[in-house]
Amino acid sequence: MVYEAGKLDIAVIGAGHAGIEAALAAARLGCHTAVFTINMDAVGNCPCNPSIGGTAKGHLVREIDALGGEMGKTADACTLQSRMLNLGKGPAVHSLRAQIDRNQYARVMKHKLELCPNLEMKQAEVVDIRRDAEEWVLTTRLGAQYGCRAVILATGTFLGGRIFVGDVSYDGGPDGMFPATELAGALKRLGIALRRFKTGTPARVLRSSIDFSDLEVQYGDEPVTPFSFDTETPPENKCVCHVSWTNARTKEVILQNIHRSPLYGGMIEGVGPRYCPSIEDKIVRFSEKPRHQLFIEPCGAETEEMYLQGMSSSLPEDVQIAFYRTIKGLEHVQIMRSAYAIEYDCCDPLQLTSTLEFRAFPGLYGAGQFNGSSGYEEAAAQGFVAGVNAALKLLGREPLILDRASSYIGTLIDDLITKGVSDPYRMMTSRSEYRLVLRQDNADERLTPIGRRLGLISDARWAKFEKKQAQKAAEIQRAEKTVLPPSQALNDILVSRETSPVTTGVRLAELLRRPQLSYQNLAPVDSTRPDYPREIFESVETALKYEGYIKRQLQDIAEMRRLEKRLLPPDVDYTQIAGLRLEAREKLSRVRPENIGQAGRISGVSPADISVLLIWLAARDGHGEPQS
Numbered sequence: 001m002v003y004e005a006g007k008l009d010i011a012v013i014g015a016g017h018a019g020i021e022a023a024l025a026a027a028r029l030g031c032h033t034a035v036f037t038i039n040m041d042a043v044g045n046c047p048c049n050p051s052i053g054g055t056a057k058g059h060l061v062r063e064i065d066a067l068g069g070e071m072g073k074t075a076d077a078c079t080l081q082s083r084m085l086n087l088g089k090g091p092a093v094h095s096l097r098a099q100i101d102r103n104q105y106a107r108v109m110k111h112k113l114e115l116c117p118n119l120e121m122k123q124a125e126v127v128d129i130r131r132d133a134e135e136w137v138l139t140t141r142l143g144a145q146y147g148c149r150a151v152i153l154a155t156g157t158f159l160g161g162r163i164f165v166g167d168v169s170y171d172g173g174p175d176g177m178f179p180a181t182e183l184a185g186a187l188k189r190l191g192i193a194l195r196r197f198k199t200g201t202p203a204r205v206l207r208s209s210i211d212f213s214d215l216e217v218q219y220g221d222e223p224v225t226p227f228s229f230d231t232e233t234p235p236e237n238k239c240v241c242h243v244s245w246t247n248a249r250t251k252e253v254i255l256q257n258i259h260r261s262p263l264y265g266g267m268i269e270g271v272g273p274r275y276c277p278s279i280e281d282k283i284v285r286f287s288e289k290p291r292h293q294l295f296i297e298p299c300g301a302e303t304e305e306m307y308l309q310g311m312s313s314s315l316p317e318d319v320q321i322a323f324y325r326t327i328k329g330l331e332h333v334q335i336m337r338s339a340y341a342i343e344y345d346c347c348d349p350l351q352l353t354s355t356l357e358f359r360a361f362p363g364l365y366g367a368g369q370f371n372g373s374s375g376y377e378e379a380a381a382q383g384f385v386a387g388v389n390a391a392l393k394l395l396g397r398e399p400l401i402l403d404r405a406s407s408y409i410g411t412l413i414d415d416l417i418t419k420g421v422s423d424p425y426r427m428m429t430s431r432s433e434y435r436l437v438l439r440q441d442n443a444d445e446r447l448t449p450i451g452r453r454l455g456l457i458s459d460a461r462w463a464k465f466e467k468k469q470a471q472k473a474a475e476i477q478r479a480e481k482t483v484l485p486p487s488q489a490l491n492d493i494l495v496s497r498e499t500s501p502v503t504t505g506v507r508l509a510e511l512l513r514r515p516q517l518s519y520q521n522l523a524p525v526d527s528t529r530p531d532y533p534r535e536i537f538e539s540v541e542t543a544l545k546y547e548g549y550i551k552r553q554l555q556d557i558a559e560m561r562r563l564e565k566r567l568l569p570p571d572v573d574y575t576q577i578a579g580l581r582l583e584a585r586e587k588l589s590r591v592r593p594e595n596i597g598q599a600g601r602i603s604g605v606s607p608a609d610i611s612v613l614l615i616w617l618a619a620r621d622g623h624g625e626p627q628s
């Protein structure tokens with residue numbers, strides 16, 4: 001038997017999007033790390049959509065990148081097509097989304113892990129985890145044992161995985177892989193509360209069986225904006241996607257067979273993602289809608305498999321063939337892989353602290369789908385934070401705690417650990433109350449200094465970052481100082497943009513604050529404009545246009561941070577605090593918030609309860625015994 005006691009600092013169970021970022025961050029911070037995977041050929045596998053980013057998810061990728069993570073760079077290297085979504089809306093919701101070559105993505109990620117110093121990769125199913133004095137001990141299916149000081153659980157949809165297609169169901173992981181069948185039992189024996197969630201994916205179909213001739217084409221942006229602040233040459237668009245719609249016949253076929261769905265037949269007990277429903281769910285829940293949109297997207301440059309975004313299902317195979325073939329362009333479609341649903345075990349994230357460590361199990365961390373979230377980007381974000389924190393703890397350094405005002409990553413973690421989840425959690429821009437400050441364009445400004453302090457941002461990258469910040473500051477100054485004289489050329493522009501002409505000199509910044517005007521419109525009259533990259537002007541324009549709102553959000557942030565500084569001791573007995581309502585006592589005891597700010601965000605804890613807590617803290621800190 002292999003037994004390597006005390007050899008490892010950190011073991012990461014899982015080489016999906018969470019495990020990858022966790023393992024790379026921990027190893028790069030100097031900890032001897034091992035990453036375990038059930039299948040070495042599926043490191044960084046994308047079992048659902050062949051894309052990275054999307055609304056709010058694009059923000060997460062840029063934040064991970066700004067901190068020194070890997071997802072953005074790899075996505076840039078594997079991009080097939082890229083678009084900035086929501087450009088018709090305000091800058092807070094602009095989000096990058098790239099179609100990627102999923103096989104290439106997995107290969108590139110695996111190679112990065114292979115080349116990373118301090119990192120070992122192991123294809124082995126972990127079947128047991130236990131605490132042995134100072135160590136965590138992991139046992140694999142082949143009986144090997146590994147001792148380590150910290151463990152990160154990033155088991156995704158594999159833990160207790162069960163596949164459903166119609167009335168057929170069997171134990172299985174995604175993409176025909178083995179599930180992890182034993183580990184959930186070991187976690188339960190430790191005392192970790194698990195729950196059952198489910199998710200689903202559409203069929204993959206053969207490109208040549210699709211009739212594209214009458215379908216709407218969707219092109220990528222020109223030029224493409226990369227995810228990574230480090231990518232020098234932006235990726236190029238290499239393909240197009242197509243759009244089609246379901247129709248009355250699709251609905252009819254699905255409704256006629258709905259009793260054969262494992263979900264409606266009661267076979268699936270797991271709760272599915274509210275914001276990523278299956279097509280049968282959409283048809284039942286939104287019965288008034290005559291049609292639903294779908295996107296036909298390539299899975300890679302070296303495969304003919306196409307992904308049908310928006311059409312996930314767990315209906316039987318024969319029903320899938322029948323309803324997909326009702327759709328324009330798919331009349332003769334050949335299914336290569338059937339759609340399926342997967343049910344899996346995950347933890348209740350209320351058991352975690354903001355470092356993603358289990359409150360009751362020091363040295364044990366959770367990340368990704370295991371924590372009740374859904375999505376590659378959500379997983380990667382948590383993996384990074386868990387990996388960094390496991391390493392910082394072993395190195396005796398201060399933890400990395402990102403608050404809601406710093407990032408979508410902070411918002412995601414705060415939501416998970418204070419609100420818990422009733423269905424797989426997906427990031428959305430509406431989840432952030434500070435979204436004008438947390439834009440994708442300024443992720444580097446918000447987080448790269450933190451990545452640098454951690455030691456995950458190289459000198460070269462830091463120099464580039466400082467140069468960009470200096471250019472931004474110089475451009476804001478120039479815009480405030482530059483006075484454009486009244487001229488026919490300027491007034492022609494203003495009138496054509498339907499904004500009032502000027503009779504006296506006007507500052508460039510003032511013009512940019514007008515909603516109708518942009519840097520692009522004013523180029524002909526802005527003769528002193530420096531030769532900066534496009535993103536500098538975009539960033540400055542947003543900062544000027546939304547200055548008032550941003551200032552207000554910054555005030556809200558200051559207030560929030562003031563409350564977050566009021567720490568609540570981990571061992572408070574809330575049942576003994578007089579004046580707290582019963583529901584608040586119960587919720588506070590369960591969630592165990594780390595500070596007053598978090599306590600205020602727990603549903604069921606009212607402003608009156610917060611006042612009681614503040615009085616209790618004040619009494620404890622300043623006036624002897626707290627009131628109880």
Ligand SMILES: Cc1cc2nc3c(=O)[nH]c(=O)nc-3n(C[C@H](O)[C@H](O)[C@H](O)COP(=O)(O)OP(=O)(O)OC[C@H]3O[C@@H](n4cnc5c(N)ncnc54)[C@H](O)[C@@H]3O)c2cc1C
Pocket residue numbers: 013014015016017018019036037038039042043044045046047048049124125126127154155156157158159174175180183199200201276340341342367368369370373374375376379380
């Ligand atoms: C069918 C399906 C549909 C999906 N649909 C969507 C969707 O519509 N939208 C969306 O946002 N997301 C969707 N997802 C979720 C998405 O795949 C995950 O959110 C993402 O992959 C989570 O990343 P992760 O790193 O947490 O886990 P995963 O990517 O699942 O990786 C888990 C890793 O853990 C390893 N592992 C697990 N247990 C063990 C063990 N005991 N020993 C060793 N290794 C182990 C596995 O080998 C794997 O490397 C879907 C997933 C599936 C399978």
